[in-house]
Amino acid sequence: MKVPVMMLSSVPELHGYIDKSQLTEDLGGTLDYCHSRWLCHRTAIESFALMVKQTAQMLQAFGTELAETELPNDVQSTSLVLSAHTEKKAKVKEDLQLALKEGNSILESLREPLAESAAHSVNQDQLDNQATVQRLLAQLNETEAAFDEFWAKHQQKLEQCLQLRHFEQGFREVKTTLDSMSQKIAAFTDVGNSLAHVQHLLKDLTAFEEKSSVAVDKARALSLEGQQLIENRHYAVDSIHPKCEELQHLCDHFASEVTRRRGLLSKSLELHSLLETSMKWSDEGIFLLASQPVDKCQSQDGAEAALQEIEKFLETGAENKIQELNEIYKEYECILNQDLLEHVQKVFQKQESTEEMFHRRQASLKKLAAKQTRPVQPVAPRPEALTKSPSPSPGSWRSSENSSSEGNALRRGPYRRAKSEMSEPRQGRTSSTGEEEESLAILRRHVMNELLDTERAYVEELLCVLEGYAAEMDNPLMAHLISTGLQNKKNILFGNMEEIYHFHNRIFLRELESCIDCPELVGRCFLERMEEFQIYEKYCQNKPRSESLWRQCSDCPFFQECQKKLDHKLSLDSYLLKPVQRITKYQLLLKEMLKYSKHCEGAEDLQEALSSILGILKAVNDSMHLIAITGYDGNLGDLGKLLMQGSFSVWTDHKKGHTKVKELARFKPMQRHLFLHEKAVLFCKKREENGEGYEKAPSYSYKQSLNMTAVGITENVKGDTKKFEIWYNAREEVYIIQAPTPEIKAAWVNEIRKVLTSQLQACREASQHRALEQSHSLPLPTPSSTSPTKGNTRNVKKLEDRKTDPLSLEGYVSSSLPKPPEKGKGWSKTSHSLEAPEEDGGWSSAEELINSSDAEEDGGVGPKKL
Secondary structure, three states, X not given: OOOOOOOOOOHHHHHHHOOHHHOEHHHOOOEOOOHHXXXXXXXXXXXHHHHHXXXXXXXXXXXXXXXXXXXXXXXXXXHHHHHHHHHHHHXXXXXXXXXXXXXXXXXXXXOHHHHHOOOXXXXXXXXXXXXXXXXXXXXXXXXXXXXXXXXXXXXXXXXHHHHHHHHHHHHHHHHHHHHHHHHHHHHOOOOOOOHHHHHXXXXXXXHHHHHHHHHHHHHHHHHHHHHHHHHOOOOOHHHHHXXXXXXXXXXXXXXXXXXXXXXXXXXXXXXXXXXXXXXXXXXXXXHHHHHOOOOHXXXXXXXXXXHHHHHHHHHOHHHHOOOOHHHHHHHOOOOOOHHHHHXXXXXXXXXXXXXXHHHHXXXXXHHHHOOOOOOOOOOOOOOHHHHHOOOOOHHHHHHHHHHHHHHHHHHHHHHHHHXXXXXXXXXXXXXXXXXXHHHHHHHHHHHHHHHHHHHHHHHHHHHHHHHHHHHHHHXXXXXXXXXXXXXXXXXXXXXXHHHHHHHXXXXXXXXXXXXXXXXXXXXXXXXXXXXXXXXXXXXXXXXXXXXXXXXXXXXXXXXXXXXXXXXXXXXXXXXXOHHHHHHHHHHHHHHHHHHXXXXXXXXXXXXXXXXXXXXXXXXXXXXXXXXXXXXXXXXXXXXXXXXXXXXXXXXXXXXXXXXXXHHHOOOOOEEEEEEEEXXXXXXXXXXXXXXXXXXXXXXXXEEEEEEHHHOEEEOOEOOEOOEEEEEXXXXXXXXXXXXXXXXXXXXXXXXXXXXXXXXXXXXXXXXXXXHHHHHHHOOOOOOOOOOHHHHHHHHHHHHHHHHHOHHHOOOOEEOOOOOOOOOOOOOOOOOOOOOOOOOOOOOOOOOOOOOOOOOOOOOOOOOOOO
C-alpha cells in the first residue's frame, strides 16, 4: 500500500492538514500532552499489570496448596495447620492490599489533571490508561473476592476439623473413664455381711457416685457439644452422630448400674436391719430369761410376775422377729449369696431357739403360777364325854374306839398331804436346776456372740486401716501429701498389723465361728493358736516407735485426706491402738465364759487358755520394760527367759566393803527395778521420761547383775513381811529387797525358788552322770577317795537331805538362818558391782550349786556383771 508523504515547511502549513486540537502545544495545537508523563504512566501501568498477574498466580498457588492439604487426625497437628494457613493467608492478603493500593494510586495519578481543571479535556491515551488500570483493579478485586470466599470455606473446614478432633479426643477420654467406672461398678458385687458393713458400702457407693459424676457430666456435655456440631452442619456428621449416641448410652448404662447397685444395697440394708432387729430381740429375750431369778419364780406371785414379763416380751415379737423364712428367701432372692443365706438361717435358728426357750419357761411358770386348791377335810369334834366320864360303858368304849380310829384317819390325812407337799419342792428344785443350766447356756451363747461380733468388727477395722492408710502410702496419687519425715516408714507406723490381720481373718475368726454351737469349747481355739498370739509381742514392742512417728507427723495432710475418705470420726492413732486393746479384751471374755462354764466339758481348756492369755499379756508387758534397758553391754537374750520384773527398795550390806557403805546400808535404800531372768537377776535404776503416750514410758539404766548359779535367798526378814534377802558368797554381800506388798514378795520368792530348784535338779543329774562315767572307768575305787566327784556327790546328797527337811524350806531358802557352809573346791565366781567395787570371792559351784545361809538373820550374794 502506498502512503502519500507530505513535506511541510512550517507549522501553519501543518495546521492546514491537522486540526489544532490534535496537536500538542509545542506544535501550536491545544492538545494537553506530556511525553515524560506519558512514559511514567505507561511504565507504572505495565508494572501494575505485572503485579496483578503475579498476585493472581500467588493466590492460585496458595489456593491449590490449601485444597491439596490433608486434614490431620489429632488436635495438635490440626491446630498447627490452621495456624500456618492463617499466617500464610494474612501474608497473601497483605500482598493483595499492596497491589490494590498501587493500582488505586496509578488511577488517581491518571485522573489528577481532570481533578485540577474540570475544563480539561482528556485525550484517548489517557482514557485508555484509565480503562486499563480500572480493568486491572477490577480483576484484582474479583481475585480477592474469590480468594476470600475460598479461604472462608477452607478456614471453616479447618476449624470444623479442629472441633472434630477435640470432640474425638474428649470422646476417647470420657469413654475410657466410663468404661473403667462401669468395670468397677460391675466388680462391686459385695452386698455386705453386717449392717455396719452395708452402711459402709453405701457410703462408698455414694462417694464413688459423687466422684464419677464429674466424668458423667463431662460425657453428657460432650454429647451436647456433638449435637451442636451436627446442628451447625458439620462436615463429619456421620462420624459425630454415632459417638453422641454411644456417649448417651454409656451414661445411661452407668446410671442404671449405680441405681441397680444402690437398690441391691438398699435391699441388703433392709435385710440386715431385719436380721439385726431379730438378733437384738433374741438377745434381749436371752437377757430377760437369764435375769429372772429362779428362786423368786418358785413363789406364786413371783411366777406370775415372771410370766407377765415373758408374755409382754413375746408380744413384741410380731414387730421384731422374722415371720416366714420362705418369704425372706423370695423377697431377697436377688442378694442372697451363700454366706448371707447361712447368716439368715443362723439368725432364724437363734430366733426359733429363743422362742422355744420362752415357751418352755412359760409352760413351767404357768404350772408354778397355778393356784393350788386343797380339799377341806371335815373333822368331827372330840366328844366331851370321853374326857369327863371316869368309867365308860362298853358301848361308849366302842364308840370311843370308832372315834379314835376316825380321828387317826383324820390325823393321817394331813400327814400324807404334808408328805406329798414335801415332794413338790424337790421337783421344783429339779426344775430350777434345769432352768439354771439353761440360763448358763444362754449366758455362754451371749458371751460367744459378743466374742464373735467384736472379732468380726476387729478384723474389719484392721482391714480398713490397712486399705485406707497403709496401702494409700504406696499410692502415687497420694505421694504429694506424704511429708518427708513419713516417707518409707510404713513398717514403723503400722508394725506387723498386716500379719495380725491375716492371722485373725484367715485362721482365728473361722475357728471361733466353728465353736458357735459349743461356746464352752472355745478355749481349745485359744490353746491351739497360742504360738500365733506371740505376734502381739512384736507389735507392742514396736508401738513406742510408732507412737513417736505419729506424734511427729500427725498433722500430715495425708492422714487427714485418708480419714476424710474413710469417714472416720477418730484419727489413725486410735485405730493403731486396737491390737493392744484386743489382746487385753480376750482375757475378759474368757473369764466371763469360764464363769458360766465351770461344770462343762471345756472348763479346763478355758482355764488353761485364760492362764496362757494372761501369760502373753505379762510377757508383752515385760518385753515393753525389757526393751527400755540402757547401758547393758551384753545380749539380754543370753540371760534366758524374763520371768518377773518390778520396782523395789534395796539396801546393801557388804562385809568386805568400805566402812561407809556398811554403815549406811541399813538407813538409805536405793530404788531399783529388778529383772529376774532364768540365768541372772538385773538391777536397774528407773528413769522417768517426759512426754506423752508411749514416749512417757520410763527407761532403765543398768547398774549390775547377779548370776543365778551364785544366788541364795532368805525368805523372811525380821520386822517386815515385805522384805527378803538375796545374798552371795557366805553373806559377804547382802541385798535386802523390800517389795511393795507381801503378795509381790511371795511371788518373787516363789519364782526364785523355782529357778534354784531347777538348777539343783540339773546339778544332781550332772553329778549322777559323772559318777556313772567314773564307775565305768574305775571299777575298784578306794573308800578314802577325795576326788571332786565324790565331793560333788556328797554335797548334792547334803542338798537333797536339806530339801527334804521342812525346816530348811526345800534346802535353799532359809527362814531360820543356819551356819554358813564351808567353801568347796571348784571354779570360782567373780562379782563386779557398779555401785561399789567389790573383792573377788570364790565359791565352788561344782560342789554346791545353790548357796544357803545358816546365819540367823542375814544372807549374802555377790553381783556378777554378765
